Amino acid sequence: MKVQIIGIGLIGGSFALAIKSAFPEAEIFGSDANEAHVKKAKELSVIDHLAKAEDVKNADVVIVAVPVDVASQVLEETLGLISDETLVFDAGSTKEGICQQVANHPKRRNFLAAHPIAGTEFSGPEAAIPNLYRDKTNIICEVEKTAFKLQEKALDIFQKLGMRIRYMDPKSHDRHIAYVSHLSHISSFMLGKTVLEKERNERDIFDLAGSGFASTVRLAKSSPAMWAPIFQQNKSNVLETLNEYINNLTQFKELLEKDDFQEVYQEMQRTNHIRTILNGIN
Amino acid sequence: MKVQIIGIGLIGGSFALAIKSAFPEAEIFGSDANEAHVKKAKELSVIDHLAKAEDVKNADVVIVAVPVDVASQVLEETLGLISDETLVFDAGSTKEGICQQVANHPKRRNFLAAHPIAGTEFSGPEAAIPNLYRDKTNIICEVEKTAFKLQEKALDIFQKLGMRIRYMDPKSHDRHIAYVSHLSHISSFMLGKTVLEKERNERDIFDLAGSGFASTVRLAKSSPAMWAPIFQQNKSNVLETLNEYINNLTQFKELLEKDDFQEVYQEMQRTNHIRTILNGIN
Structure with missing residues (x-):
């Protein structure tokens, strides 16, 4: 062959x-x-x-x-x-x-x-x-x-x-994969960016980073030559997921601002449900 | 002892x-x-x-x-x-x-x-x-x-x-750790939430998730009983990091909206620099 x-x-x-x-x-x-x-x-x-x-x-x-x-x-x-x-x-x-x-x-x-x-x-x-x-x-x-x-x-x-x-079908593929793959890459790249910007002023910040940060920011090491074209081709689905993500972050921020830590707790507990779903993925 | x-x-x-x-x-x-x-x-x-x-x-x-x-x-x-x-x-x-x-x-x-x-x-x-x-x-x-x-x-x-x-000193600790630990937890929890909300309407979405998603969303399995009090105690630092994170995501979204994929590429390439910094953390 x-x-x-x-x-x-x-x-x-x-x-x-x-x-x-x-x-x-x-x-x-x-x-x-x-x-x-x-x-x-x-x-x-x-x-x-x-x-x-x-x-x-x-x-x-x-x-x-x-x-x-x-x-x-x-x-x-x-x-x-x-x-x-x-x-x-x-x-x-x-x-x-x-x-x-x-x-x-x-x-x-x-x-x-x-x-x-x-x-x-x-x-x-x-x-x-x-x-x-x-x-x-x-x-x-x-x-x-x-x-x-x-x-x-x-x-x-x-x-x-x-x-x-x-x-x-290709349409469903592109919609679904925007959520479980493309969005993770953006969240990770922007997390990396946010911390790198801080590092410029505050030395040694990465010296304190642990395995949790490393895991969350891992995808920010990915190749831009591979990923920029993906975001371009799947623009409308990626924008939809990104909007929902930003909305959820903004809502979480508002809960913190109004000291509603009961609801902060609830939000996290509801999302913990992802444990059972992720079993088997590594 | x-x-x-x-x-x-x-x-x-x-x-x-x-x-x-x-x-x-x-x-x-x-x-x-x-x-x-x-x-x-x-x-x-x-x-x-x-x-x-x-x-x-x-x-x-x-x-x-x-x-x-x-x-x-x-x-x-x-x-x-x-x-x-x-x-x-x-x-x-x-x-x-x-x-x-x-x-x-x-x-x-x-x-x-x-x-x-x-x-x-x-x-x-x-x-x-x-x-x-x-x-x-x-x-x-x-x-x-x-x-x-x-x-x-x-x-x-x-x-x-x-x-x-x-x-x-405790003040610097709380500021730095908001970036390299507390923010990662929020970004991960909200990523998990965004995808779970989608899952409600679109079955099988997690069936497509790979190791990249699993890594980025791992911290969303963390204990709310541990984390809600941390966000409460470190509220002002956490809010600062969260604002910067949301701003960076919004700016990235705007680059996609105006089809500036050159700059999307540049953003990711600049953040790739995190590779060298993360060496040694696992």
């Missing part, structure tokens, strides 16, 4: 490592707009061969793992080059745009729209890890638009990588 | 376990306003003996590990009962109030105001863990107001538990 991965960063590189481990006979070809990335990936044995865009014509599977602002274009170019038997899937955090973009492409049936809910705050080929996808959810959109045999091929890969599958 | 711990939850219980491990000859006495807690602690061998408030008169060391709204009163009662050689320290997340409260107490020199920056999102004696304090920072306030010999005794304990010490 020849697999070409376009975009050899955390996401693409982790697919490379996981596929090599699950399919020992697979040959992994890697390409990246950033020449240094693809060289580093080869050096680290994340990929077997350096590749060019046109090499996808020989691939059995192509994985598009590039920032969402360029994914549609890369996908279109790829679909224009591949054979009829080639499976192409993406891994982007927004799905409505890309699905619309290729809706009428003659090779639409070669494409599977996917979003593995997996990642870390690190980026680049050095950040790739073989078990990134194990026990993680993979959301597949518009599965009915992909050819049966290629659905089968994709599911075989996802299953051997240890992923569980959820089917969803 | 006889150690009495008042409040056998996550914090007090973890002190019990850590002290037993570092001082094998220590005898741990535990008391708690919640009878079930202290019984559970005995059952789990977190403490050696059930104790009453008046037993502190026989203790060499007393640790006050109760919510900050009752800590001052418990401390005053304790100071009224102990011997001249007894060390009393607290572990509360606010320091200005308690230091003011006991400023003129005849036994002020028996008290050391401490705040170990350590915890988890869990609570109660079942949550106690022996290594909670290892490699963590312990902030000590107004150290000069504690008797030399008792300072020494306290430092010996903290050192054997593997903590590093930072000295600070």
